[in-house]
Amino acid sequence: MTVSRILLLPGWQNSGPGHWQTIWESIHGDRRVEQHEWMRPLRGDWSARLEEEVLAAPGPVAFAAHSLGCILVAAWAAHSRNTHKVAGALLVAPGDVEREDLRQLIPGWAPIVRQPLPFSSVLIAANDDPYCEASRSRQLAKDWGARFIDAGKGGHLNAESGLGDWPEGRQLLNDISKDKN
Template identity: 45%
Template sequence: MTPTLIIVPGLGDSGPGHWQTLWQHRFGAGRVQQDDPDHPLPEVWAARLHEVVGATPGELVLVAHSAGVATVAHWARLFGAEDRVRGALLVAPADPGQPGMADLHPELLALAPLPLEALPFPALLVYSENDPYCTPERAEALAGAWGASAVSAGEAGHINVDSGHGEWPDGEILLSEALHAWTPPAVVRF
């Protein structure tokens, strides 16, 4: 059985040309829609993710971008393990501790501090070498703390529409590979 993708957007709810929105339509994914997508509050955003997870049947895969990555980390800390979550694709995390964040997006400061406990499900963190919201070193440190695998997307900016990632076919490949890795082998009985 194929798991249901749950899209966890960051600031601004990932607009119509964003790869998350395109994936939602292409794959029939669920989506976390925050009441105020421009002002993240960890407890509020995590609670909305918890509502969506609870209302979506079957196995799930979380697909988070930017502040949505922080939402997944806060959700795991606040609500614990959810056995139906097979894994998470965490893309371009926004680090509220990044130098200059107060100038880039001061609203992201509300997400600090990021939880550093291991996630209760497998995860793949995809980061960029030139993301203004998170250094490669910090992305790798977050992946290590969360027990996630990490992969560089090269110089891909914030892996959003502004950096030329509408469809993002490389992301689909990464998701497919991660899903394959997270799928337990079939039991064969003789």
């Protein structure tokens, strides 16, 4: 399945200038799914925007999701009738919105949808992510049927992690975009 578009799915508060998603948008021409509300995200609204972008794509898409974007992918896939248009998903550093502190900051996203994704996916997370314990990231990967990669020390795998254009992540995305379940 040849991917026609990479959809970037940032997390809560969007991805800033030094974030790998923003860099990929700039150097690779990937398309960021712009949400109406980055500070107080609503799961239904975010899912609807993702559905619009998947339907607007000229062909198959691949997702590059970060943090809350990973939780969005699972929620969207559970309800969309257009999952066949997704070649694969790179799920980076999911945020544990079932954790009490995050549940209060980002209400309405728990419980996390836990059914297997109907497309190829890889979940990569650091073992020192402040927003999701390593064991929870591993469990989410298992629940979603995603291959898990331990990124070692790297925090939330965002701009503060110093990944730059993150060629290793891009290669993972390229690899899973070629796979089709």
